[in-house]
Amino acid sequence: MKYLLAATLWTITLSLSFAQQGEATYFMRISTGISFSPDNKISKQEQNKILEAAMKRNQKEYTLVFTTKESVYKQNAQLDTPAKSNRFPTSYNPGDVLYKNMTTKTYLYKIDLMGKLFLIKDSLPTTKWTLNSETKTIGNYTCYKATRSYTVDRDEVKIPGRTYNEPNIDTIEVTAWYTPEIPISNGPENYSGLPGLILEVHDDNKIFLCNKITLSNKETIEIKIPKRGKEINQADFDALKTQKLREFVERYSDGKGGLHITK
Numbered sequence: 001m002k003y004l005l006a007a008t009l010w011t012i013t014l015s016l017s018f019a020q021q022g023e024a025t026y027f028m029r030i031s032t033g034i035s036f037s038p039d040n041k042i043s044k045q046e047q048n049k050i051l052e053a054a055m056k057r058n059q060k061e062y063t064l065v066f067t068t069k070e071s072v073y074k075q076n077a078q079l080d081t082p083a084k085s086n087r088f089p090t091s092y093n094p095g096d097v098l099y100k101n102m103t104t105k106t107y108l109y110k111i112d113l114m115g116k117l118f119l120i121k122d123s124l125p126t127t128k129w130t131l132n133s134e135t136k137t138i139g140n141y142t143c144y145k146a147t148r149s150y151t152v153d154r155d156e157v158k159i160p161g162r163t164y165n166e167p168n169i170d171t172i173e174v175t176a177w178y179t180p181e182i183p184i185s186n187g188p189e190n191y192s193g194l195p196g197l198i199l200e201v202h203d204d205n206k207i208f209l210c211n212k213i214t215l216s217n218k219e220t221i222e223i224k225i226p227k228r229g230k231e232i233n234q235a236d237f238d239a240l241k242t243q244k245l246r247e248f249v250e251r252y253s254d255g256k257g258g259l260h261i262t263k
Helices: 002-018 044-057 234-252
Strands: 022-030 059-066 070-075 097-101 106-113 116-123 130-138 141-153 169-179 197-203 206-215 230-232
Touching: 106 234, 116 234, 130 169, 141 197, 230 234
Parallel strands: 116 230
Antiparallel strands: 022 059, 022 206, 059 070, 070 097, 097 106, 106 116, 130 141, 141 169, 169 197, 197 206
């Protein structure tokens, strides 16, 4: 009986361990920021078409493949994915891959910046979350609320010809919903550090919402670590990206505080 009980407990332990790995699919949306003045000459039908097209471009689906120790996060394939642009330094490319190692507290981020491939290697940021007792249900999981804040300079890159009277510093409040029912300190993009898998995030103009979770009982799940790209740390990459953005703004500035971009 003693050996039978020990074997049963070992089986339960293994099952719980395996159940803490799997895949989570996230729907990410970025607000368009498009608005129309009351006296514009664009018909309501055309306005709706413009908003619909903008929303479609700003909606993407990602998959997080995770275990207790590591994860890979990347965008799912889309049939209507627009061709890459080698002009505007965007952070959203279909081939980008984010790898996180929760044991070593490090990450690798393979990212395309204006046609050049980089491999960012750095430590996972230490995030100070404020835990809340508020709960809500997402799918079949009970989730708890957590918040944090950070500041951002909206005018970090100045447009030539535009007047800036005072610093445009905003404090961004981030809200995350996590479930302790999946005790993985991970989530979409670079969000982590909570006592459970993060299923929903509201961060400035971005919203992440988990719409599917598949837990696995396999002994191992394949985690492909990104290897290609010029190695760089996060601070140097951020500086490079800001520099490229400034060059872009200066190149396409109309000298009157606006940008003139042609196809």
